[in-house]
Amino acid sequence: MSHDTTVVDPRALRFGAAATTAVLALVLVTPSPVREVLLAGQAVIFALGVFVSLAASPWSWLFRTAVRPRIGAPDRTEDARPPRFAQAVGLTFALVGLAALLAGSTTAGLVAVGFALVAALLNATTGFCLGCELYLTTRRLARTLA
Incomplete structure (x- = not known):
């Protein structure tokens, strides 16, 4: 089944x-090494959203297969670019956190x-997406500076 990767169900x-x-x-509440494994798994999920598509995420698959059939199609869709950027921001924080935890800097991680x-x-x-707002702000700033 093909999924439109340019729009997303909010x-x-x-x-x-x-x-x-x-x-x-x-x-945050699980001891090492389990927390590092959990964080690495979430980093992979973020990476799928960034480098493949939002639809490639296990969370998206679970929503499509278990939730959406029960609630129906959305009234509206949204541009996928801001949430993909937000996934990149999440990936960055996850990777910084993982690197810090693995380096023994628990507090920083x-x-x-x-x-x-x-x-x-x-x-x-x-429903307020900080990463999406950052994407939109940087796009407006880039247009202003161009």
Whole structure:
């Protein structure tokens, strides 16, 4: 089955943000080495969204197969570029956190995870995507400077 990768169901984004919130919260409360494994797994999920498509994420697959059939098609879709950029921001924080944890800088690693967690929680609970807003702001700034 083919999926349009240029648009996304905003409900799928919030579902993915909720799942990401759960994983990142577990990272904060789980001891090493399990937290590093969880964070590496979430980094892979972010990377799929960035380098393949948002539809390639396990969270997207779970939404498409378990949730969307029960709630129906969305009333509207959104441009996939801002959320893909947001996934890149999440990937960056996850990789910084993972590198810090693996290097023994637990506090720095958990702070990086905390930043990603706050952004995911905000998206999951309100639909406000910090990474998407950063994308839109940088696009407006680039047009202004051009």
